[in-house]
Structures are given as C-alpha cells and as structure tokens.
Amino acid sequence: MARLPRASAVRTATARLLLRRALDGLPLRVAYPDGSMTGDGGPVLRLRDPEAFHRRIGAAGLIGFGESYMAGEWDAGPGDGPEAAGDLVGVLTVLAAHATELVPAGLQRLRGLWARRRPLAQANTPAGAKENIRRHYDLSNDLFALFLDETMTYSSALFAGLPARWDELADAQRHKIDRLLDLAAVGPGTRLLEIGTGWGELALRAAHRGARVRTVTLSEEQRDLAARRVAAAGLADRVTVELRDYRQLGGRYDAVVSVEMVEAVGAAYWPVYFRALAGLTAPGGRIALQTITMAHDRMLATARTHTWIDKYVFPGGLIPSMTALEGAAAGHGLRVTQDSAFGPHYAETLRIWRERFAGRAEEVRALGFDDVFRRMWEFYLAYAEAGFRAGYLDVRQLLLTAAPGPGEAR
Known part of the structure; x- marks a missing residue:
C-alpha cells in the first residue's frame, strides 16, 4: 500500500x-x-x-x-x-x-x-491473465491452507442448513462440487474438462466417479499442489493437470465445468471465453458453471472503474450480471437451461474463512505477511461477505447447453 x-x-x-x-x-x-x-x-x-x-x-x-x-x-x-x-x-x-x-x-x-479507470496493464491478454492470477493465487499455498478446509476449495460451499459451522464446511464443499458434477452429468467414462483447477478437489471427485479429467490452471502453486494430490490419490491415470490458458485448448469433451472462473476472465474476454466453451463441448454435451453475479446496472457502473478489490485482490476481474452472461453465451449458441442461486451460503462460507483467518494471525505473520497484508485480507473477506449479506452479490450454478437451431424442438 x-x-x-x-x-x-x-x-x-x-x-x-x-x-x-x-x-x-x-x-x-x-x-x-x-x-x-x-x-x-x-x-x-x-x-x-x-x-x-x-x-x-x-x-x-x-x-x-x-x-x-x-x-x-x-x-x-x-x-x-x-x-x-x-x-x-x-x-x-x-x-x-x-x-x-x-x-x-x-x-x-x-x-x-x-x-479512476482500470489500468491497461491488467487486461486479460494471455500474458496479462497469467500475471493477474499469479498475484492472487500464487501468494502461498500455506497461506490459503490457514483458512480453507481440508478440501482446499476456494469458492462458495453449499450447506445443508444455515447458519453453518467450521466443522460442516468440508462436507458442504463436497456437496457443492457433487451438485455441479451432477448438473454436468459426469459419470463413468465422461470426458471432462475443468477450466480453473483450484487445488484439485473437483478433479479428484470427478475421477472417483470414473470420469477422465483434463484440468487447467494459470497458477503454478495450484498446479503443483493439485498434481501432488492427484498422485497421492492414485488417480494420475485419470486426471491430467496442466498449466495452460483456456484459449490454448483443443479437443471436444462430454462435459465442461468451471467454478468461479468467469469473474477472472474480464468483460472484454467474455465472448472469447464462451466461444471456447462452445467449441470445446461435444454435440449433446453439457457446461456447468458456478459464478458470482451482480445486478446489471451495478456491473455497468463499475465495469471500467479501478476499484479497491481490483487493485489489491483480483486484478483484471469483473463480476458479471446474468444479463451479460446470457448475452455472451447466446452469441456462441449457448443458453442457460438451469439456474440455481444460493448467495446466503457464500456469506456463511466467507464468515467461516474470515473468522478462521483472523484466529491465525500469528501463523500469517510467520509466513512472512505483515500486518498491512493481514488487514487487507480481513477487509477483503469482510467486504465480500457484506456484498452477499446485503444482496448486492449472488452466487449461482448454471447449466448451459447448445441452443436449438432453426426448426429444432425447444
């Protein structure tokens, strides 16, 4: 600062x-x-x-x-x-x-x-996207492990009931992942592509279902830990973890999943992202996304503005509206056929992370992060939690399929 x-x-x-x-x-x-x-x-x-x-x-x-x-x-x-x-x-x-x-x-x-306008240096070109991801996700796996649960899942959980407790978080993360895999109809023999590996939990659960998984990330820290987890689980023959941009991918898959990735893509690249999703999905395939959303008018108001969260936490990112997502998807022959929102669950997920992080301040310092960083991270987690509690933000799981062509049944 x-x-x-x-x-x-x-x-x-x-x-x-x-x-x-x-x-x-x-x-x-x-x-x-x-x-x-x-x-x-x-x-x-x-x-x-x-x-x-x-x-x-x-x-x-x-x-x-x-x-x-x-x-x-x-x-x-x-x-x-x-x-x-x-x-x-x-x-x-x-x-x-x-x-x-x-x-x-x-x-x-x-x-x-x-x-202030967003810096041009944060544009999500292939090189810019890698740098933007590095600034957040490559901080330290040990840092994230201080407040995440054993699944190392860094996205909203889906709890059995609210309010929730720390000892319920891991199962709630598995429930969220399983629901997304169900949405994508992932099972034995499914050729699955995951865009945005995280630390590997979704790929592991998909492989346990019998799927063959290709998962890609731009974070070296995440790639390394995810690969180690895959090897330790004895699933290296079913899961490939790659350091690769989604724009570099080829092939066709029965299912494509992506968890809270579209927010990092940047508005200028949403058409590119949805074109990639459409092109990578085999005929009859399914695309399951989890994404944070905000109201369209608020998205438009902040789209070009350099914000605190953009400067310090997620450079180059923008939370989309459903209007923006549906428009970008439709431009590449995709339509949203299922939509399930669960914003209050993200507020609880963030509360648990925030309390866990705050309680481990000495361990944060021991990793080399100073008090300014600690206050920055506490503010970020509280800022995000407040957005969901106020209804300013929401989170949803979406199923996208190819829109029917002229004369096809709808």
Missing part, C-alpha cells in the same frame, strides 16, 4: 462533506477520536485518524476507503485498540446495501471524470 497520498485541501474537504452527508443518512454510527459519535443506531465505524481517512478518500475515492482501513486509520467498533474486535461486516453491509446512495446522483453521472 502506498504511503499517505497527497490530496488538495479542496478534495479532502469535499470528501469530508460528502461522507458526512452520506453516512448521516444511513443506519450507521460514526465514532470520532474526541469521543463524539454521529448516527442513531447500527454498527460503529470508528475513525482513528479522520484527517488521513478523508485525505485518502479525497485522493483515491473508494480505493482510499479500503487503503485507510489497511493503514489502521479506521476500524469497526466497539473497542479501543487497533486489534479490537468489531462488526466490520456490519459496517460494510450497511454501505453495500446503500451503495447507490453514497455518491450524489450528479456525481454518479460524472463518474467518468472522477473515478
């Missing part, structure tokens, strides 16, 4: 005024260092350094809001120390639920003038 940025007195004062007006209208309290507090109820956003907080937002907008948290200039109350437990998710959920109200309508219409 950059040190405290330069911002003009005018921009800082404007940020202070706009934020005060926006926050005063929300079910949120704001606590100041002098002991004063605004707001009538709700979770507490505790300002520890108001001047730095407003300066960062004046200089970088919502990116500055996240950076200010990373710097310890604000947190969620109650509590007095920088490590004090507070309701960060509660604060962020209020903000997510009122996202369209935080910026005045006049400024929203002028978004192109004040919001």
